[in-house]
Amino acid sequence: MDATPRFAPATLSTGGQSYCMVDLPGPFGADYARLPVVLRLLLENALRNMRGAERGNAVRALFDWLATGTSEAEIAFQPGRVLMHDTTSTPALVDIAAMRDALAEAGVDPAVLNPCLPVDVSVDHSLAVEAYARPDAARQNIGHEIRRNRERYRFLRWAAQALQGVRINPPGTGIMHTINLEQLATVVRVDTRDGQPWLVPDMMIGTDSHTPMVNGIGVLGWGVGGLEAQTVMFGMPTLLRIPDVIGVELTGALRPGVLATDLALTVTQRLRAMGVSGEFVEFFGPGVCSLSAGERAVVANMAPEYGATTGYFPVDDRTLAYLRQTGRPAQAIARARAYLRRAGLWFDPAARPRYTRTLHIALDSIGMHVAGPRRPQDLLGYRDIPGALRQQAPQPAGAPAALPRYPVAIAAITSCTNTTDPGLLMAAGLVARKARARGLQVPGWVKTSLGPGSPAAASYLRRAGLVDDLAAVGFDIVGYGCTTCIGNSGPLPEPIARAARAGDIRPVAMLSGNRNFPGRIHPDLDLGFLMSPPLVVAYALAGDAERDLGADPVGIAADGQPVYLQELWPTRDDVQACLDAGLDAADFRRDFQLAQRNPLWEQLDAPASPRFPWDPASTILRRPPFAAVDAGSLLGHYTAHPLLVVGDDITTDHISPASAIPPDSLVADFLVERGDDRHDLNVFASRRGNWEVMLRAAFHSKTLVNRLCPDAPVAHTLHVPSGQVLPLWEAAQRYRTAGDAVVLVAGERYGTGSSRDWAAKGQRLLGIRAVLALSFERIHRSNLIGMGILPLRLPAGLGPDALQLQPGDRIEIQAPANAIRPRCEVPVRIHRQHGPAQVFAARAAVETQLEVDLLAVGGVIPAILRDTLAEHGKAAAAR
């Protein structure tokens, strides 16, 4: 291998056109094929975007990786595009609007601040299931959504016209990851450099943890925090340590009746059991060929649930078949094939690249599974649900006659994960068809919903004749968005809500989502099982989560005969027949374009000015205080109060909830005092443009226990020295006024879950200078740094249980800016109010020099502002 690469581009002629490309495998010989495909893609990116010695170092480091399968070296990555959704984009775009204000106040033309990459925003996260089980449910829900979110959506329309490169896909166009698969992903794109057409792999990032779904069709992409996305949008590369790569070898084929969801849940459990945490995952082996690209995408989607950054499937003919199925131009497909073959990026089922670790999964060993009741990695056989429920405490007191003890309160076919693959929706429709034919009905207490990832689903389900069957058992389409998956499940049916409040029952959610953390689906639900769409339909019909569908009937037919699951379950041939009858490649583009012309959206008037005109009375959009040039670094040598002490598995849902704002909460009081209707406050996620609300929403979770005062009301803490239990923001304000620093202490996997940057922004607004945790989830760690907060890893065995922090204890941290390096030791001393001091070294959870630099200036936003002022400030001064 020539480790000092030349960089003369190669040329490739295809389709009558000549293109430049990075010369791969080029000078790298046999070692190139030993690299996992994901590292070959990072190599291509480095060769194309890096310069001089940096490029040589990156290439050497990538090939050095082959010796041990791991590396401490950093590599720069420059994606070609950014994907966002309405609730992560709103705060990012609010930050940009506020940065434009800061620039204008510094005498610089605000219009100079624009993203330098294409940014696609899907308005998908705010659709709630208010209307359901009725033919006009979708129309009602989208009307409701736009009415509720009018001000925020006007702001998005302002961003689309004021900021170059920002495209907004309006409500009704579908879920971002489905849109990415069906519309945006090119697999190989044509770039223009120095006037020449280049072929380059489509690589991207998204401000959503399920961005890896697109890895199912060979597009390398992963989820990042909104703050990291802002760095990329404004021209800084994202730096990553050359990743460890887990190879998952697939052999055999799924047995009849076993679906991609079952595989994804199995992969999740197996990889979590291996302790995967932030690694790249790549699938290899002959079993890959047995999976359609749609099935691969289901597995790729759940990468965050199995702890991975990506779950990559290289491209093969089945990928190209998917591109054809979704209406991509034949010329682009042929070009992609020619490029990937030439660049050594095409899938070879016989290849065994070098991986850091490997896992073997025999596809034919997998059965029908569910996961729950509280975590996606808790895999169960579908018959194990009753047993899992009987282990829950407290057991329900005893239901009124009409309700089971564990009623299925929500049965939702939801999420990009399981509504993008047409085969899964067809399977659900077939269960509905057979149930309808036998006269089965869904009990009245079950809230049913079908929220496909894109409007094309309605076309292919209708053509296959399944829309009426689904509707007959309550699964009318409720809209095209995240709905129940993100917690927008709407109110529970009243009999359920009443009986649950009385403790008579414990309602359960059965959903085809990817997460079931307590409170995620609905604030009053802490039991949820993830499963395939057809199993959701079966459980809706049963209505009773304690029913063993392997032994007991799903229901009683109109003729009085019991109907069992195996009678309803479709065969592979049934599903294939529906796919053959239903799929039409023309649907995907046409239905997307029709949905883009949503008249309710187009009627929203948008301000036409380079600066956004903030409304001082708004409870939705407020200029955030941290979008300032001089936000200030939080590094230093200080002694802090622990503001909160929490345990393991604190999720971003705990830290910054997305779900409904409880009408009896202090957050609700705050909004009502400012004129909002207590009974129409919408979800927390819809308020992410208002920092004053989000500050009060921080840690607003019923299931979060603050160990400083375990019995305190939600989002409260014990203030020292007053001894008062106060709302967090009020305690934080008192500490700030007194000039006292605060930190947070947590256990393992702090920040698990989504990419929401408000989880970090909320902590910044509370004044938290450092988070000390046993471990951090990857994206949240990055978001903390993006807000200037220092993440510190506690030594093993010195988590919250061992530290036993008490109110009045204080934590001294020596982290001056000039001492912080990637992964450096940071001296910590616990000053006990009662007892001797305790000294140990924590480790900075800081991976790169860029992260050190961000901490030194107080985070991403001041860094962008400083760069922009440096570039344009002189011109402004000269004027």
Ligand code: SF4
């Ligand atoms: S995982 Fe759920 S919330 Fe996230 S994008 Fe997909 S549907 Fe939306």
